[in-house]
Amino acid sequence: MKSEYLTELNNIPDLSDEELVKVVLETPDAYSFLVERYEEKLTRYVLRISGGSKEDVEDTLQDVFISAYKNLNAFDQDLKFSSWIYRIAHNKVISHFRKITARPKTVTYEGDNQLLNILASSEDLARELERKYTSQEVRNLLGEMDENYKEVLVLKFLEEKDYKEISDILEKPMGTVATLINRAKKQFKEKSLAIETARLDKVKK
């Protein structure tokens, strides 16, 4: 059994996350591989949905990985490991940030302009919006959105998760996820139109 795992350790880069979980349960040192696979992705995700400082995010992330390690035996092999660890991150963000701070006002991760493009592309608004708004405005726009809506947009368009994965992460039925995404897109457009109207009024004056 042990030798089997030692062999597996040499092939770690080829192992799937789910296989790696089994290895970690036998050889705790192998956990560093899992941490490295998700460190950057989860940092980005936590930053996007929490709007906290980098220090806060790092603390949260430590808790996420420690909590995931403690609960490795609860990992359900029917799920993707990524969904499972994103779920832990989602729950930690709720308990860490939303309890102690008021609603985050901005999304601080650079590069979120792509959300604007992806979001609107389905209805040919992308280029138009891109022309009209600065990246700061997009961040403000996202920061003003309801938490639930913002998070599904981040998962769907920035983390590129499918409905099933989002359902597993947020622990909501897939139908609810679809509804949330539609409402989020609608709210995003409404807010962008409000900004546009305000800007036009300013120009007129």
Place this chain on the structure above:
Amino acid sequence: MNNVMTKFSENIVGRIKSEHIVPVPRWHFLLKSYVFWGLLAISVFLGSLSFSVIAHLASVGDFDLSGHLQGNFAVSAMMMLPYFWFFSVAIFGLVAYYNWKHTRLGYRFKRRWIFFAGIGCSVFFGSIMYAFGMGNAIDLMMIRSMPFYDQSKHKARAELWLQPESGLIMGRVVGFDGANSQVIIEDEQGRDWSIDEKAITQKIESTIKKGKIVKVIGKKDGESGFIAKEIRKCGDCYDDEATEIIKDDEDMEIQVTEKIKIEDKKEQSSVNDLDIQEKQK
């Protein structure tokens, strides 16, 4: 291992080692899961039992009587509803919902589907239990073991059936007046009523036995008379024990009745014989 750890992953692994953190054993999660599934099964079972009692009470209830009452239908119907059991189904339904939500797959279904599935399970299993007489048995058990349950049922029944002016009375059969085709019943307040049963079109003989509690629908006639249109068994009165107690008395009454019938027949046949003899003459 060819792994070149980042500073962050080093920190994590270092913390795990220094704080001696170990994964929580698998049995812990399995136990938690079994507890939720177990509680879910128990709550569905209890919800089904509650539904079986509702079905039983509906089958022996008096929902057809709203027309006999002076109040409006809504008030009358409300008075007859088995609140306790509806409340019970709702509570176990909520417990089942809570437990289902905490199972591994709980989040995958919409709230309304979980709710309808819970109700559906209670109705399905409750109907089976009712068919096997469990609703009746549970109701009886509750009456015997919980005085407040018995009292509240009793009170609701009395409110409905102690309304002679509205044509509804209920009481225990205490005697018969064969000559006038009357049944004597004693109501809860100890008052005797002479029930005239001539107008009854459909009579179920087994219902009208001494010691049995009967419900009578009809019209008040004088101070203690009542013209019955219908006499029905009190399905949820559980008066069988009382019947058992006076069984001997009743047996004796049956014997006397049989004897009278035989004598009547003899008398009748002798009258017939006399008629024949006279005709022959």
